[in-house]
Amino acid sequence: MTRKRQLRPDEMALWQEVARRTEPLGRRRKQTTMTPASAPKTANPPPEESLSLPRFRLGAAAQGDDSRHDVLPGIAERIASAPVAMDRKSFQRLKRGKLSPEAKLDLHGMTLDQAHGALVGFMLRAHGAGKRLVLVVTGKGKDRDGGGPIPVRHGVLRHNVPQWLRLPPLGPLVLQVTEAHIRHGGGGAYYVYLRRRR
Structure with missing residues (x-):
């Protein structure tokens, strides 16, 4: 028998946000919000600001400013x-x-x-x-480098x-x-x- 784990409050808030933004596929289906029976009831869900992720910038975490791509020294x-x-x-x-x-x-x-x-x-x-x-x-x-991708x-x-x-x-x-x-x-x-x- 498998034991179900309980959702944390942040997981529950995320699930509710996903369910709120979801649109039904057809007319026959009812719009229902699924909540697991074992999930704890929260009176006030966390605000949307706490769920937003920081903006991603390509290369923001890169270290150094070395523009050379040479693996070995000369x-x-x-x-x-x-x-x-x-x-x-x-x-x-x-x-x-x-x-x-x-x-x-x-x-x-x-x-x-x-x-x-x-x-x-x-x-x-x-x-x-x-x-x-x-x-x-x-x-x-x-110097025979033809300017190709490999030096x-x-x-x-x-x-x-x-x-x-x-x-x-x-x-x-x-x-x-x-x-x-x-x-x-x-x-x-x-x-x-x-x-x-x-």
Whole structure:
């Protein structure tokens, strides 16, 4: 046996308002106000003002005024925010362009497949030769955004090389990746500091 719950006074007032505004479908039906038998009798229903809802405005509860729709920060911010794994003094000298790279790889004009193969081979050879600091030149890339609904980042190699350097087989060899100083290519090149051979 199911027990019926009693209506609260605000629910009863809402029901009475709905029933008052309802029009019958045909002539045969009588206009009746349905009240449940178990509902408490209220002498004075609440005024209509208490039943009205606040006016809805689209975006009224939105936080912030950030008009960018970019989920990830730029590659420069992501690399700069990475923790420093090498000696801090050497890292500061590296950032100021005081250390000179022992080898250089230029990936200009290569496709993703060609560049990935060239990068892996170059890094394995450099680590095998005991080099510590190498320069990988990717270029800044061309702006190919056609103005479509999905933004397209320019510089495909520039965005993929740091990721490739974190993944196997190169990840265990690499100690630090950072943007090169302006004299070595700036935002279009990376310093890659390799771990010592064991």
